[in-house]
Amino acid sequence: MSERIYATYWLETGDDPRRAADTIAGEQSSGTFVALPTETPELKARSGARVERLEILDTSDEPHLAGGFASNRYTRCTLELSWPIENFGPSLPNLMSTIAGNLFELRQVSGLRLTGLKLPPSFAAAYPGPAFGIEGTRRLSGVTHGPLIGTIIKPSVGLSAEQTAQQVRELVEGGIDFIKDDELQADGSHCPFDERVKAVMRVVNEHAERTGKKVMVAFNLTGDLDQMRRRHDLVLEHGGTCVMAVLNSVGLVGLHELRRHSQLPIHAHRAGWGYLTRSEGLGWDYAPWQMLWRLAGADHMHVNGLRNKFSESDDSVIASARAVLAPVMPEAPMTAMPVFSSGQTGLQAADTYAAIGRADLIHTAGGGIFGHPQGVAAGVEALREAWVAAIEGVPLERHAVRHASLRAALGFWK
Known part of the structure; x- marks a missing residue:
């Protein structure tokens, strides 16, 4: 089975939470703002980020961040995404781009915070960690x-x-x-x-x-x-x-x-x-x-x-x-x-x-x-x-x- 990277976020959105989660997953893997014929079901299954968990926490009348979807209600959630290691390999710079890249500025996002991270063994093999x-x-x-x-x-x-x-x-x-x-x-x-x-x-x-x-x-x-x-x-x-x-x-x-x-x-x-x-x-x-x-x-x-x-x-x-x-x-x-x-x-x-x-x-x-x-x-x-x-x-x-x-x-x- 392929190794996967798991990242957990606190998410606030004025959009439908599931739609916002799917947008984030697509933006940070194989998708873009419109559906493309080259993103076949087979490619998405192989390389797309997965929404592993989406739990509703509470709602708010006001957003944390301006510039997103205008809404009368902002839903706060726990969101867990995962990516196959094959997307970028055990590379810390590319991991950073994936888990903390363009997702923060998406219009669907009125608040987003990275709260947890689980890495596969290949990262430990690629990086020796502290020497002392x-x-x-x-x-x-x-x-x-x-x-x-x-x-x-x-x-x-x-x-x-x-x-x-x-x-x-x-x-x-x-x-x-x-x-x-x-x-x-x-x-x-x-x-x-x-x-x-x-x-x-x-x-x-x-x-x-x-x-x-x-x-x-x-x-x-x-x-x-x-x-x-x-x-x-x-x-x-x-x-x-x-x-x-x-x-x-x-x-x-x-x-x-x-x-x-x-x-x-x-x-x-x-x-x-x-x-x-x-x-x-x-x-x-x-x-x-x-x-x-x-x-x-x-x-x-x-x-x-x-x-x-x-x-x-x-x-x-x-x-x-x-x-x-x-x-x-x-x-x-x-x-x-x-x-x-x-x-x-x-x-x-x-x-x-x-x-x-x-x-x-x-x-x-x-x-x-x-x-x-x-x-x-x-x-x-x-x-x-x-x-x-x-x-x-x-x-x-x-x-x-x-x-x-x-x-x-x-x-x-x-």
Whole structure:
């Protein structure tokens, strides 16, 4: 039997729901806006998308999106479509065109959101997925249990390479596990990529020689393919243990090619995610979206953070983290490491741990570390002790009685 791809959507339509579902299935496979004699029954049976499920949920008097069919009633449904693998093969770029292509702008659609995805084994055979994942990240960082305590270089841009290295010096001496470039920091004249890598890795390597602990730094190498390969090789040459790419900027092909070349974990940043998801009636849920990027090779995936500075709800953040920690499919069991960020402090540690039931994650705090009244080292220690309390099930205030840095942090975190 032929392998099939299954995608599930939340659909809102002012048209007859079955007719709208058939229109979407036709548009994304063998059909077009008029019946053609070349789309024979045999061809449609072989290559057409199938409506596997259509369940009516409720109705609304108002549409989510303008520009569609005018109607007095808009029907909301769960729609599941499937496609034969023979239409495009186990190809992530062409999968993207099929499950998330022209269907969003069809006039029959007044709301459409991709909520689920099931892929056949041939995708696992075609794409190796993350090379390092949780196990490799722990090995390279030397953090065998608990979360990686991390931060972001701040200000995001404007520092020179040497100023960046000085900030890194404070962080590594303060006991940090993980540091990343901001996604806005790339290869500008104020802080050229090559100079930044050399200056930062001098600090990291000297600290490792003294202490035995090599801090993981994710250098943002986002660029064209040749630039990313060359930048990766520079990081590797200077003893670095991580590189970072912005997913929506480099695309699936860019990430896959970087994965094929890379000998280091790939820290995947989701900058731009909001335009794909913020409207409840349009775009993607995180769970199906992250599947594609993990197959393409992402070792770390950003999931936002609880009580974050953005608009995403805690329930959405938790669901995203659980998705990243789950296998993409039985044939692709390796998981990626979720990255919690955005307005994070130790106050979120207990709830984060309770929600996902494990500490296989990177918890990055910028202001939550740099703003500590006793300095950067105390900020790192406070965040780490908050996680010790979370894992041991000890209330934060009680744990703080025995830890001065945490006690001082509670004042400014709140």
